[in-house]
Amino acid sequence: MNSMNRAQPKVVVVGAYNADLRVSCETPLVPGKSITGGPLQIFGGGRGANCAVAAARAECTVSFIGACGRDGFGEMAKGQLTGERINLDYFVEVPHANTGTTLNLVEANTGKDFLVQYFRDSYSNYMRIWMDGNRQGSIGTVGAARTGAQGEESDLGSRRLPTG
Numbered sequence: 521m522n523s524m525n526r527a528q529p530k531v532v533v534v535g536a537y538n539a540d541l542r543v544s545c546e547t548p549l550v551p552g553k554s555i556t557g558g559p560l561q562i563f564g565g566g567r568g569a570n571c572a573v574a575a576a577r578a579e580c581t582v583s584f585i586g587a588c589g590r591d592g593f594g595e596m597a598k599g600q601l602t603g604e605r606i607n608l609d610y611f612v613e614v615p616h617a618n619t620g621t622t623l624n625l626v627e628a629n630t631g632k633d634f635l636v637q638y639f640r641d642s643y644s645n646y647m648r649i650w651m652d653g654n655r656q657g658s659i660g661t662v663g664a665a666r667t668g669a670q671g672e673e674s675d676l677g678s679r680r681l682p683t684g
Contacts, residue, residue, distance in 0.1 A: 531575040534585040535568010537601070537611075538620040539593035544628045557625070564600040566620060576604045583607040593619035 545557035564573075572584040584606050588594030590613050597619060601608055623636040 529575075529580045530583075531572075531580045532583045532585065533568050533572040533575065535571060536566040536620055537564065537569040537586055537588055537597045538566035538622050539563075539596060540565035540622045540624060542624045542626065544626045546628050548627055548630070549625060549632075549634060562596070564597060565622065569597070569601065572601065572606050573604050576606050581607075583610060585610040587612045587614050587617070589613070589617045589619040590615050591619055593621060 540563040542561040542563065543557040543559075545555050547555050549555065566586075568584065568586055572582050576582045582605075584601060588597045588611070594613055598608060598611070601611065625634045625636075626632070
């Protein structure tokens with residue numbers, strides 16, 4: 521079949537968006553010692569969001585189910601994901617939660633990195649409520665995202681649900 525005539529695959533991803541904050545440090549990280557570093561770099565991340573972006577860049581039609589907080593990182597998430605042409609109809613803003621963040625400290629000389637993750641993010645809070653609440657609602661949301669507005673089912677689904 522000619523690639524010009526092929527329909528775009530449809531993908532649904534259930535997962536997290538994190539704001540990844542990265543700082544390079546010239547001196548080795550030593551417990552209890554203050555160091556200077558920089559510059560601060562901020563990237564969009566999270567396994568789910570990364571999968572959604574990769575699928576969108578591979579020319580798939582993508583819907584992303586997840587959540588962000590009502591904060592600057594949440595706005596960043598919506599802007600980045602929308603910019604990648606990802607459907608955010610099922611990506612919700614949780615009013616009293618923070619968007620997940622990861623701080624990555626990197627020793628410039630060695631490349632060793634140290635991660636500090638903030639796990640009490642909006643995605644985890646949303647997914648726990650979503651899973652513990654109305655089971656039919658959660659299944660219905662995935663089903664709605666999977667079917668889409670045109671009534672056609674997605675070709676692939678991906679999910680990572682919180683376990684803790």
